[in-house]
Amino acid sequence: MTLATLLLLAAALIGIGIYGALSQQSFVMLMMGLELILNGVMLAAVAFWAFSGAGAPEGQLLTIIVMAVMAIEMAMGFALVVAVFRGKQADMTESLTGLKH
Amino acid sequence: MESMNDGIGVDIAFLLLATLAVVTGWRVFRTDSMVRASFFLLVSFIAVGVIMILLAAEYLGVAMFFMMAVEMTVMALFMVMFMMNPAGLNPMNMVHQERIAIGAGIAGFLILGAMALLAVFPDQPVPADLEPVRSLGNEMLGDSMLIFESAGLVLLTTMIGVVVLSSHRGRYGAAAEGSMPPGLEPGGDPAGKPEEDEAGEGEHHHHHHHH
Numbered sequence: 629m630t631l632a633t634l635l636l637l638a639a640a641l642i643g644i645g646i647y648g649a650l651s652q653q654s655f656v657m658l659m660m661g662l663e664l665i666l667n668g669v670m671l672a673a674v675a676f677w678a679f680s681g682a683g684a685p686e687g688q689l690l691t692i693i694v695m696a697v698m699a700i701e702m703a704m705g706f707a708l709v710v711a712v713f714r715g716k717q718a719d720m721t722e723s724l725t726g727l728k729h
Numbered sequence: 730m731e732s733m734n735d736g737i738g739v740d741i742a743f744l745l746l747a748t749l750a751v752v753t754g755w756r757v758f759r760t761d762s763m764v765r766a767s768f769f770l771l772v773s774f775i776a777v778g779v780i781m782i783l784l785a786a787e788y789l790g791v792a793m794f795f796m797m798a799v800e801m802t803v804m805a806l807f808m809v810m811f812m813m814n815p816a817g818l819n820p821m822n823m824v825h826q827e828r829i830a831i832g833a834g835i836a837g838f839l840i841l842g843a844m845a846l847l848a849v850f851p852d853q854p855v856p857a858d859l860e861p862v863r864s865l866g867n868e869m870l871g872d873s874m875l876i877f878e879s880a881g882l883v884l885l886t887t888m889i890g891v892v893v894l895s896s897h898r899g900r901y902g903a904a905a906e907g908s909m910p911p912g913l914e915p916g917g918d919p920a921g922k923p924e925e926d927e928a929g930e931g932e933h934h935h936h937h938h939h940h
Contacts (some may be wrong), residue, residue: 629739629780629783629784631845631850632845632846633747634780634784635844635845636842637747637750637751637780638841638845639837639841639842639844639845640754640838640842641750641751641777642837642838643834643835643837643838643841644755644757644834646833646834646837647758647830647831647833648758648834650829650833651758651824651825651830651831652758652823653823653824653825654823656804656807656808656811657757657763657823660758660766660767660770661758663770663774663800664757664773667750667754667773667777670777670781671777671780671781674780674781674784676850677786677855678784678786679850679852679853679854680850680852680853681853681855682853683854683855683864685865685867685868685873686868686873688786688789688861688864688865688868689865689868689869689877691786691789692789692792692865692869692877692880693876696880696884698796698800699800699887700887702800702803702804703887703888703891704890704891704894706803706807706891707890707894707895709807711894713811721825722825
């Protein structure tokens with residue numbers, strides 16, 4: 629378990645997440661891709677904290693902030709899914725051609 | 730940190746967890762069932778959480794377990810509520826621009842992986858006498874309190890925004906206004922439309938223009 633292997637794992641998670649976020653048609657699956665990206669980001673932050681940061685507490689704080697961002701992304705994403713579904717009965721990205729309701 | 734890294738057990742555990750995290754992360758987009766996909770994602774998060782605990786960031790690892798267990802359960806519920814085929818009874822492959830997406834994913838991995846291997850990062854491990862949880866707590870309620878509290882405030886704002894977005898009734902009327910419920914049979918008339926909407930669509934538009 630070295631910094632390089634941890635960062636490689638983080639890179640793999642981010643790569644899979646990018647694929648998912650770009651390829652999925654369903655809103656919820658798309659959000660899963662975003663979550664996977666943030667998963668890799670958090671792992672990289674903790675890895676840097678553990679191996680390069682000399683234990684600076686800000687490294688852990690950054691991870692907490694990313695967790696908060698993740699919670700916000702989930703909540704807003706689901707709220708938008710609900711709003712779009714109410715308005716257009718749509719759960720696929722292709723069903724939306726404009727921002728107007 | 731060095732003492733933690735001595736054992737080959739830690740390395741084996743890391744290898745297994747890393748494999749688990751990547752494989753389940755990949756399976757998220759390769760399973761037929763969306764509910765199963767959310768649980769694969771949960772397993773991937775838990776594997777990363779255990780790796781964080783191996784890295785002595787106990788608080789973050791455990792917080793990851795709790796947060797992701799709840800988040801993924803909510804996600805699975807949403808899958809059942811909104812999505813077709815949550816149980817995976819028939820094959821599912823709902824993708825677009827897959828080639829570009831695969832290319833972007835591989836490119837992202839290669840660029841970040843090259844940085845991980847080629848860049849020179851300072852070698853400053855966590856001091857052996859550091860208590861990670863205590864130091865995080867002191868930071869959150871000390872120097873970085875403003876950041877921490879701002880995160881809390883943003884979460885509160887999110888809660889309000891989410892309620893506004895997803896509530897039935899908004900400032901401009903009911904959520905059903907201007908929306909089209911699905912037909913009772915495929916291609917049939919929309920179900921449960923309000924009475925006044927039953928006049929023709931064109932006339933409806935006309936009406937709007939006059940006002």
